[in-house]
Amino acid sequence: MKLKNLILSGLVTMAAPLIGQQYCCDYNNNCCDTGSDYCANVFVDWLYWNVRDCNLDFAATGDDATILEASGRLVSVDTEYESGFRVGAFTPFCSYEIGFVYTRFHNDHNCDDVTRISQADGNLNSTALPEQVGLNAINEAESDYEVEFDQLDIAFVRHHQPQWLCNTNVTVGGGLRFAWIDRERNIEYRSTNDNAKVFQKTENDLYGVFVGLATDTQFCECFSFLGEFSIAAFVAENERKTRVTSTLTSPVTDFFLEDDCGHCAVANINLALGLAFDFNCLCDACARLAVGYEFHNWLNLPNFISPQEAVNNAWQLDRYYGSLGFDGLFLRLAVSF
Numbered sequence: 294m295k296l297k298n299l300i301l302s303g304l305v306t307m308a309a310p311l312i313g314q315q316y317c318c319d320y321n322n323n324c325c326d327t328g329s330d331y332c333a334n335v336f337v338d339w340l341y342w343n344v345r346d347c348n349l350d351f352a353a354t355g356d357d358a359t360i361l362e363a364s365g366r367l368v369s370v371d372t373e374y375e376s377g378f379r380v381g382a383f384t385p386f387c388s389y390e391i392g393f394v395y396t397r398f399h400n401d402h403n404c405d406d407v408t409r410i411s412q413a414d415g416n417l418n419s420t421a422l423p424e425q426v427g428l429n430a431i432n433e434a435e436s437d438y439e440v441e442f443d444q445l446d447i448a449f450v451r452h453h454q455p456q457w458l459c460n461t462n463v464t465v466g467g468g469l470r471f472a473w474i475d476r477e478r479n480i481e482y483r484s485t486n487d488n489a490k491v492f493q494k495t496e497n498d499l500y501g502v503f504v505g506l507a508t509d510t511q512f513c514e515c516f517s518f519l520g521e522f523s524i525a526a527f528v529a530e531n532e533r534k535t536r537v538t539s540t541l542t543s544p545v546t547d548f549f550l551e552d553d554c555g556h557c558a559v560a561n562i563n564l565a566l567g568l569a570f571d572f573n574c575l576c577d578a579c580a581r582l583a584v585g586y587e588f589h590n591w592l593n594l595p596n597f598i599s600p601q602e603a604v605n606n607a608w609q610l611d612r613y614y615g616s617l618g619f620d621g622l623f624l625r626l627a628v629s630f
Contacts, residue, residue, distance in 0.1 A: 333384045336581075336627035340377035342398055344440050345618035348596040351436040351480045351491075352410055353418045367420065370408045370438040370478065374621055375400040377442075383450070394446040398619065400439060409435040421480050421491045422537065436480040442619070444472045446503065460511040467504040470525045470561070474499070474617070478597070489539035493597040499559055501527030509569070519567035519585060527559040531595040550598060560592040565623070578630040589619040 352368040377399065383392030400406075410417065410433070417431040450466030477494040505523030512518060536549045567585020596615045 332629050333382075334390075334627060334629035335382045336380070336625055338379035339624045340379060340396075340398060340621060341374055341623075342377055342619045342621035343374045344372050344400060344438075345616075345620065346372070346438070346440070346476070346596070347615040347617070349436075349438055349478070350420050351408075351478075352431075352434040352482075353420055354410070354416065368408070368410050368434070370436050372400065372438060373406065379623070381446075383448075386449075388451065390450045390452075392448060392450075394444075394448065396442070396444040398440075398442040407435050407437045409433065417482075419482055419489075421493075422482065422489055430484050431482050432485060433483045434481070436478055438478040439476065440617075441475040442472070443474075444470065446470050448505075458510070462509040464507040464509070465505075466507075467502065470499075470501050470503045470527070472499040472527070472561075473497070474591070474594070476597070476617075487540045489537065492534075492536045494534045495595060495597055496532045497559075497594060498530045499527040499561075500529075501525050501559075501561075503561070505563075515571050517569045517571070519565070519569055519583060521563070521565040521587075523563045525561040525563075527561065529557050529559040529594065531555070531557065533595065533598050535598045557593065557595065559594050562588075562590045562592070564588045567623070567625075569625075578628055581625070581627040581629075583623075583625040583627070585623055585625075587620065587623055591617040 349370040349372070350367040351370065354366055354368065375398070377397055379394065379396040381392060381394035383390040412432050417434055419431060419434070446468060447470075448466050448468035450464050453463045453465065455461065455463060474497040475494070477492070480491040480493075482489045482491075503523050503525035505521065507522075508518070508520045510518045510520075532551070534549075534551050565585055565587035567583050569581050569583035571579060571581050573579060594615065594617050596617075
């Protein structure tokens with residue numbers, strides 16, 4: 294996600310409680326009253342996210358068959374919005390609430406998710422082949438991409454209601470965050486008589502801590518503004534694999550690399566904005582419907598291996614670190630009792 298989007302979303306998140314104060318501060322949310330600030334609650338979210346990966350280019354176009362000219366462009370995999378889910382549950386614990394949140398997103402690719410480009414769009418050049426596996430006069434290139442994301446939070450939260458922010462509930466919390474991010478892509482280049490294939494995979498296991506802030510500002514009876522922000526710091530264990538094969542017979546054109554990147558530090562920034570509607574349901578339980586937009590950005594996360602010239606079947610590694618992002622809609626159903 295672009296820095297300007299992060300800044301804008303952060304400002305709106307902080308401004309939401311102040312916007313709510315422009316309305317009558319005497320609102321009393323009679324739609325939902327459990328009689329306690331601390332109660333058991335569960336929620337389930339439907340997610341509709343897209344993935345933003347900074348290293349998905351696989352071809353380049355140009356006026357020259359072997360050199361990328363200034364008039365050329367990089368061609369990247371087109372990612373699309375996919376569905377995911379998130380579930381959570383919290384229960385009172387002394388003057389806190391303790392609980393968990395689990396998130397699952399998987400953009401399972403299929404034949405419709407392949408991005409293709411042909412020579413009709415301009416002379417093609419590979420961006421994912423070492424020089425020794427290069428093909429002359431590439432006629433067509435295609436690539437697909439898959440990401441599998443799982444995250445588990447174990448959190449403690451505490452509620453506050455500042456006197457200078459009427460009708461606003463502020464929740465401060467933190468805890469442990471675990472994430473597992475697997476990405477892979479397949480690339481194929483075709484020339485008149487030959488073709489080459491590239492398979493790349495990266496596995497990131499992350500373990501860390503997070504802190505966060507959420508605001509809930511009632512601006513009229515039953516309706517509220519939502520704003521959430523959290524930041525996390527991780528130690529990441531990383532593995533990357535790349536295999537390149539080609540129908541060319543000379544020189545040797547079958548390379549495989551399994552790269553154990555060891556451990557590195559990774560940061561995670563999250564923002565969400567939304568609108569909620571509260572109502573009573575069975576047995577005096579309080580239900581909530583919410584909809585909003587959210588951003589998630591992972592910084593300094595090891596990405597696919599960028600190929601360099603191979604000498605005697607040995608890769609010269611480019612230890613590329615970049616960012617990975619998710620953004621999109623969430624639709625929430627929550628119940629407190």
